[in-house]
Amino acid sequence: PAQDRIAHANYRGSARVSGGPGTGKTIVALHRVAHLVGQLPPGADKPILLTTYTMNLATDLRMRLASLIDPDKLARVDVTHIDQLAARVLGENTPAQHRKQRVSDPAALTELRQLLAELDESRWDAAFLFDEWDQVVLGQSLTTRADYFQARRAGRGRALTRPDRNQVWKLVEQFTARLDKLGVETWGQAAERAARYETDRARRITERPTTDHDLDDSSGRRSLTYRYRHVVVDEAQDLRAAHWKMLRAMAGPTAPNDIFIAGDTHQRIYDHHVTLGPLGINIRGRSTRLTLSYRTTRQILDWALGIIDTTHTPYDDLDDGTDALTGYRSVLRGPKPTLTGYPTWESELEGLAEILSTWRAGIANPTNDRPITETPDETTPRPATVDPTGRIAVCVADRDLVGRTIDYLTTHAGLTCAELTKDGPQGDGEIHIGTMHRFKGLEYQNLAIIAVTDGIIPRAAIHRYKTEDPSRYDREIRKSRSLLFVAATRARDTLAVTWNASRSPLL
Template sequence: MKHLAEQLSPGSDKPILLTTFTKNLTTDLRARLASLLEPELLARVEITHIDQLAARVLSESVGVGRQRVFDTVALGVLRQVLAEVDDQRWDAEFLLEEWDQVVLGQSLNTRKAYFDARRAGRGRSLTRPERNQIWKLLEQFTVRLDKEGIETWGQAAERAARLAMERAAKIEARRDNEAVGGAEEAQPDDSSGRCYRSHRYRHVVVDEAQDLRAAHWTMLRAMVPKSPNDLFIAGDTHQRIYDHQVTLGTVGVNIRGRSSRLTLSYRTTREILARAIGVVDPQKVSYDNLDDGADTLEGYRSVLHGPAPELAACSSWEDELIQLAAALKNWRTEISTGDNGIRRDPRGNVAVCVADRDMVAQVMSYLATQAEISCAELTKDGPKGDGEVHVGTMHRFKGLEYQKPAIVGVCDGVIPRTAVIERYRKEDQQRSAREERKARSLLFVAATRARDTLRISWYGRPSPYLPV
């Protein structure tokens, strides 16, 4: 980012986009970039999360649209449609993913286009009659969404991608017309007189690329002209914690022969890294490389050293909270004392990571009322409040780092959700494998947030992903 910004010609536009999937990571990236760039260069970079970008594209072109809902709401609508037509051939989760990753991801408007579409990364193959059945059900589903006046964020991304592709096509048509001496006015333009003169950006930088939807990639590809340094993509499929598995070649992003693996960790110690890599053991689970190949953590290393991660077995959830509070107080003392006796503020250096929102509330309540430890909840906008210990779900920790984090509640049945995996193991083995891969990735993400010290605890039976 610093290199791209420093190469810009003088101006006041924003030709560089820095984007990622979540809002809280966007906030963190903005703060980090502000420490690297002078204010006048920072002002030339647009920093936004990907759904916010899609929403702005739509608002510029079509104004206020339908209410946008999360996939969980859409899944409920789809289940209702399946119940009404009494169709038990297809699982609602499978259909929703097929719609989001294939139909929306490739902007497929017709049954024929769906019949001809590549479904790389989807696992289960489909016959032509099966595709026909699915297309009919998805048509009924989208009609129902329209009737209720709602759309998913995936739909919004797909509509924004269409608008970006239309703009790119008009730019190319304009340039072709000018190349043969045509009049500039002969090409369509928007009311500003500038919309189709150039692409929205010259450079696009994507962080946590493995989490973006297919439609996001189609939109980004259309927003920047194909040229050297057009797209810079940073991603790790071992950290894919959302159900957006995309093969970039199917959405016009060519990384084959152009990618390189980063194998040196600058964040965490060798001891923590070794424990984290064990969670995503290649002997037990495989990962893709954002395209048609496989990825591995072979050769991934750290030159930093520190204590081995602490693995703490507890007799109950209450006992786990008691031991957590004691560990946090010790860490607070260590950080506050600092090196050479210089006192430091521990805020922002210590964190507690849990599996779900219920556990967030329980941890924060216990620490505040029983241990006199102030907390700040990690939200989509970043830490809420100025508490000394940040508490959040594993999803909220994505892209962040802490000197001393603790991961609590790492029990069998919680990580992974055994009931979910077992249900899919009977109905859809490929989906079961994907759910297990996602659960491993969540724990891997949580563990690799640690810089110096890591503590993992559980009560009852530990997660099968832990080496105990």
Template sequence: MTARLSLYQKAENELYKMDSSVKTKFYDFCHQFRLDPDHPSLDLKPLKGDSRIFRAKIDRSYRALLARAGVGADGVQQWLIVAVRHRKDVYEELTVAINRITGEIEFVDLGVVGQSVLQRAGLQLTPAKDEHPAPAEPTPAPVVTPQPAAPAEPLLIGCTPEDLRRLGVADALIGPALAVTTDEELDQLIAGAPRLTAEVLTGLGSGMSVDEVEREITQPASTELEPGFENDMAAALTRTAVTTVDDDIRNVLAEGDFRAWKVYLHPTQRKIVERNYSGPGRVSGGPGTGKTIVALHRVARLAAALPPGHGKPILLTTYTKNLTADLRSRLTSLMDPALLGRVDIKHIDQLAQSVLNENTAPGAQRSLITDDRALDVLREVLFEHDEQRWDAEFLFDEWEQIVLGQSLATRQDYFKARRAGMGRALNRPERAVVWKLLEQFALRLNGMGRETWAQAAERAARYEMERARKIQTRAERKADIGGGDLAHLDDNSSAMRYLRHRYRHIVVDEAQDLSPAHWKMLRAMAASGPDDLFIASDTHQRIYDRQVTLSTVGINIRGGRSSKLTLSYRTTQEILDQAAKVVRGGTYDDLDDGTDTLDGYHSLLHGPAPEYVACADWTDEITQLAEALKQWRADITQPTEDGTVRDPSGTMAVCVADGDMAGRVAADLETKHGITTATLTKDGPQGGGEVHIGTMHRFKGLEYQKLAVIGASDGILPRTAVVEKYETTDPKRYERELKKSRNQLFVATTRARDALRISWHGRPSPFLPL
């Protein structure tokens, strides 16, 4: 009798971390079980606590735990591997159930719960006995844990069993959940909990109320279930995240691939993707929570619903060029070529340039100037006017945030403009001086035939807003005359195309870094209506000094059209805990009038704690870095069971504070330690080296299996020479600069999937959670 095997997602993550010898034997077990689950060598037996869970023998020490999951449409018995455990960690009380909220199969492992919690909950675990046990192994001496003199207060005080059931907590974990008294005990419970239970308990443990958890976690995950669902394992299997065939299992074990993070949509995410919004919608969440995945699946879903045609009515955009290439690559794996051809994929400044090219006569285009070069021009203006009250950086911020951000055309407009969040207040005479200086700056750039990126975006926004105004005027005139056109034009003529919005749907990833001008341009490019704009953002990852309130640029997200993701798939809880401490205590906006927090943000994956390394000097820091990279390379290239050696290229990275340091690190690693490198640029990695090296800005949106942050010293993070001059002259600017530096470090540390290493010489950065 043959069988069909599926691998529970949590078991997949656990297997990834196991020794390669166990993985090899596990694959052999899967192959044998699929051919004949009743083969005597597998010793398949049910556990006493739940007749639907069976244990089977992988080798002398390890057991597979399986749930019988009904019969498929082809008559083949289906089995779900829910865990792989050492035989000493298999207990009779292990259970599976179908969640009353999500309809997914859930595996409950009480073996990871602390003994004191089990005792308080009135539970006792019984080791499952093998019929033919392996020879006894030495048993370590028992560790005696002193008991507290008096029982501590429950951590989830105020929650009732009925509350936890309503929120979707697995029945077997309700008692232990109400018995925990410390964060450590709660973490133990979460480690063995199914997905929804883990999210609910994490939310409650982080201070969310029962109502908040129900609204933000439980309700988005709920699905309609038929009567009798709790006994239909075959139907539940279709709702459960699994790997379904032997080849897939082999790939997981051999490649260590985080496919669940890359392609799987959690129920909360699926509802966001499939929802019909009456206007702009938004999804927010910390790094690795799946915001980009939601955005990509949202694009695919919108494309599939398009009427037949050949145009590109959907725009997918983000802030940087290298992220755009990454989005294009991912979207290619989700969509067939015909539908992909209906999607315009451009980074935001490329989009602005397209608009300017369409609206500028040949030969009249202005060349773009970098911000650094523009600052030099502004310093020249200040020097020529012998102006010492203002520094170039302050005036450049005023130029981008206020003048361009609000499209101010005259001095009177500037006098009336609001400057909320800019820090230093300006009276009317001071505004007059600032306006004169900025006017001279703009004239100087214009005389050079140059413009900044922000100027280009603002001009593009004005062109698109004028186009939208003409479209609106035409619509109103048509309505006045009963729906007819004033002129008979070919629908495909350039004039008629101009009188239609460019896009029907716009999806924006990494939205927190866009400027007000970018948003005005995007708002004008799509008609207001159902599913017009979809935004993915996390203001904790804002690394450019751009403050935007969406409602002020015509984008209103109301009526529950905003969702928040709290579960990370990319990295471990240990890395997330340390990264969150970098930005803890700061106040972050939600791109509107509210605030955003990391409350409830967590990962179901666990791994080693980040490594903090103090070094004697630069040479010592590079030497120790090289040793770590060589060890990482050895780990990654360890041969698989079939002798395959994985290519480590692109799996390891070194993140630094600035471009000069990146070049120095690359040179030292290559010339002194024989480690090949590739430098991250706006166009992606340049060079064929194994280790990617780049600045914190370049790592935005990327991910690596193992990552090192070096040079994390005081004076570099933050840049003392840049930041301290504002401490007394412009305290609000000083706080903004510190927050920006913290955000950069937060982004850098959350690029690591499995291993994070942070080093410094001299004094460590005050941002490090040491």
């Protein structure tokens, strides 16, 4: 009932739903789309946008929505991930000969390190400069040195004097010129450019009002109306400021039910901190929080909440306030998570193979000891059978560990595996294996998180910031906690956590 009220409400403007993992934010977003498309006047356009942060999540949303509404209504919804949307805008506004190849942040950071080495510049850390450029310069669409001198740097930690900003700006100019010469740009740059194009488009629309019949056609020509009547955003906590500027311009000025936002800042695994109000998205008085988890057991939930450290670390609400998981609970009961340390990586892999074999045997010979609800009137008891596509998974911190884990399990343990990629599972193996980032939005009956080892989670490289830049150190620790929190709350029934040598301090 709580989800139903949110999905079918009539809002005077933008609205937001928050809540911990498994509370049904994505379900609400999907039913919100179904409700909005049912209210549309007849037409052949796509006036509703459903977007999220990554490609695999967008694919999942499209599949779920297809099971919820009929094909005619589905055809009126544009389901795409946010960077694909930005790339589409750039494609419409950039001649083919001037288009740039997009590169990952790590690839761009390598170029910045090379530039600093060539300049014999040792005062500034490459990672700090890159974040300053990505979060402040691109995040606030700063185009001049004067703009940068006036920019707010809330939460950035290290204070910069005016001469400092002057030096940073010079290095940023040289860096962006280097990328431009190589014919490449980051996804952050792409988002910022797309936001500028859409903002300019919105300005021209306000200068020349048109009717609802002047819609974008299939040729991609610019129209004189806003792209969408309604925008629905899932996993909103991971979007950049430039993404929000683009979406605000696409939906036009504030109107009833213009932008609907689903997200949880406790699950923010990318370092994009945004305040929506200054970006023209007002959600005050139209925010609702869900508290009942339908996914995981109380035992797993209690352990995961200890990881997130909700009592000592404040989390924002995508605006000027704070968010909390107060009242977050589950009515499902099950076994406590198992935590096991091993002396070596090899022995940890042997232990993992034993865990997975036990789970496989349990699935082949199910018993009646599945988690149950304590108060059936609050939620529906678990079904006797579980979706076979989401039964067993192994979660690790990075791609290298994914490859090493798959190699061991297939070669030495005789298990079949499928790697989780941006396009979903690759292969038909029964055990899904991927990085923590790839598990966003997924759930599994049995989940193992391995190599939760000191120096891996969090990365050893961040410890130098403890004295050099305490604010950045705190942000990195918070991001690592959120990543482990997201991973743990993908488990529905059973969670196993292992490490080798020294366990992570986050445990």
